[in-house]
Amino acid sequence: MKSRLIVVASVCSLLLGLLQSCKLDVTPRDRYTDVTVWANENNAKLYLLDQYSVLGDFAFGTMPLGYANNTDALTDLIKNTSISSGNGTANMVAFNPASITAANPTFSYWGTGYTRIFAINNFLNGTDQYQTFSDSTTRNVYHAEARFLRAYVYFWLVKLHGSVILLEKPVTDNNNPRSSEDECWNFIARDLAFAAQYLPETRATADLGRATKGAAYAMLARTWLYAASVAEYDKKQYNSDPLTGVPTAKAPQYYRNAAAAAQAVVDLEAKGVYQLLPQFTSVFSTKNNKELIWGFNYIRPSLTNTFDRDYAPPADVPAYGAKGVPTAELSDAFEMADGRSFSWTNPAMAASPYRGREPRFYGTILYHGGSWKGRTLNIATGTDAYIDYGSVADPKRTVTGYYLRKYVDSTNVDPIRNAGEQQSIELRYAEVLLIHAEALAKTGQYAKAKEMLDKVRKRAGLPGVTAASEADLMAAVEHERIVELAFEGHRYWDLRRWRKAHIVLNNQRVHGHRPILQADGSVRYEVVDSDKQDRFFAANTYYIPLPAAEIVNNPALSQIQGW
Incomplete structure (x- = not known):
């Protein structure tokens, strides 16, 4: 609201003007003042x-680089597909933390x-x-x-x-x-x-x-x-x-x-x-x-996000999509539905790597042969197909053989016209249970720590953990935080607070699984290097x-x- 400020004041006499200055104490009406705001409870x-x-x-994990999911893209969970500044900034920082300086802190x-x-x-x-x-x-x-x-x-x-x-x-x-x-x-x-x-x-x-x-x-x-x-x-x-x-x-x-x-x-x-x-x-x-304990609500049309546009498979959003994609390291972390660890060295698992996995896998990752918006995803050929990282500056296609599922709205058939309104979650009960498990493990309350972990695993239909020592419980906590909280912006900060980022990320690369169609109609999966150079985490960061x-x-x- 704008109004014209009109001040009417008496003219000071010349004598008084020589002896003292005139002072007008008027509350302006063309702006908000302390009185306007704080004297009114509703304001x-x-x-x-x-x-x-x-x-x-x-x-959606926007911090610290200004793009959704960039936090996890600094870790072994997500690979940003671009090599250009902006969409690919997380890659640049992951490869060269020397770009972080006092003159340009980046974060x-x-x-x-x-x-x-x-x-x-x-x-x-x-x-x-x-x-x-x-x-x-x-x-x-x-x-x-x-x-x-x-x-x-x-x-x-x-x-x-x-x-x-x-x-x-x-x-x-x-x-x-x-x-x-x-x-x-x-x-x-x-x-x-x-x-x-x-x-x-x-x-x-x-x-x-x-x-x-x-x-x-x-x-x-x-x-x-x-x-x-x-x-x-x-x-x-x-x-x-x-x-x-x-x-x-x-x-x-x-x-x-x-x-x-x-x-x-x-x-x-x-x-x-x-x-x-x-x-x-x-x-x-x-x-x-x-x-949900605390989150950010988006509501069309007044407040929306671009998550679907930026992370859905490219066939959903021509000229967009796949800004970041899950890694093979994350995919392999999800267990089988019966609680066995997944392994490519197991012939039966390798023959059908996406069959019989725990439910969190299917709620987090899209994979070759999976069902998505009424179609079967073909990551071997076509619009959604795999592309080598670095072969195109900003490919908007998977460089790992996977696409994001968690947070992507499966009911949004036109992410360009219908900007996203899914809720960004900051705090949820499963995280609290994992915090509780970690804190209990660190204070010697192993049985109760296991109870908290098992509550999270039970929802996924998995058997309880067998851990009975602090070291084993901490390994179980880290595993659960990876698979339960993937893409929720925790992994990078976990590695930092545990002071193991320089161990987990230094001289490491993330990978993918490229599906290759065989003459008999079967699919062979090839492990691919999705980084093409080693990552580095500088301890001073x-x-x-x-x-x-x-x-x-x-x-x-x-x-x-x-x-």
Whole structure:
């Protein structure tokens, strides 16, 4: 709304003008002011709701490179098909992490993150200063929601940089130092604990997507798990900055904190708030289901995504599709339906590699001979056929012999005309169970850790794990996080927090399975190199540098050592 500001004032006499200046204290009507926003409860609520756009920054694993699924494309789960900048940036970083510099951090969320923190702090400060809410109960609920969102932003900043600037109030000066990584994790945890205390367990239909008690506890469990992992695995091996890292002695307590927060979410299952859906595929095709804890809702036509256009097989979307595709490493990780490990050395399995696999395989990956939108996928010949990586700059076809299934809408027959509206999931109950299992394993509660793992596996129709030691349970946790959470943006960050990215990714390549039709009508699968060069993870990138421009602009801010 625009209005003309009309100010009528008396003319100051010449004498008074010589003795003192005239001052007009007028509330402008052509812009929003503090009074306009914070003195009106409804305006303040609308301001807070606007902060949920933060989820769009991370939908479908967009961070850290600005394209959906780029997070998993930095790992062994997804291969981006392009060799060009933009669609192929993840490949460039995976091959050459030296492209990450202080002048161009590549993974930077600093500017956007602090813009969002400033806005949230404005809400917290303004609503207190102007006593926006009529009672303390209402105030606490809305402040809990704001602090949840602030914690979420800080979680991402700390994942990237470790040591960042902590701000609880709006600041106008640019003279703020970094806090230690341990202080940062505890700051996030305090915000989330406050949120868990005051947020409601459920939301009305009109408010679905807003933070809840379960979302706060789930984020708290994830936060403490990350802090504990850094405390256990980092040990100042990869960065000498005095503010990065978490004291090793704190790992046991932080794992216990993670287990306690996860248990609080499990307790909500007993109250009927959450559950694992009976069918794995329903989690991604049914909006606002009981497994979802927090996600980003898209609704046609006002708010849509391009996921179907970018990741469906190319026959679905001529001139688009297949920006990223699953790897052979991921495909092989899925077990047989009876719980046996899949192996190409098993003649029966190799003869029919996509028959008799566990249900999560079919809900995650499209493969040669599979059924898709009323047709049988032909990845040997035709529009959907395999193409060698690097033979075309931006092929928009599979370079591994596979296409994405998870998140792609099988009912969307025209992804160009009908932009996507599937829900991007940030937190779901299965992840919480896996967090719980890991934290319990780390605190010696092996039987209960196994129970949490087995709940996830039971939904997939698989037998329970046989693990009975911390090492075996951790191997089982990593496996389940790969196959259960594929394409949900966890693998890269798991490898980082476990400080094993340089082990898993260095001097490695991802592969594919190219289907080749035989004269007798059968299909032979050829293992193909889908990278054509070795990957490399530089250990110094466990801590991404702060943007160099911020160091120049903030005299109190120092660069992370090593950058």
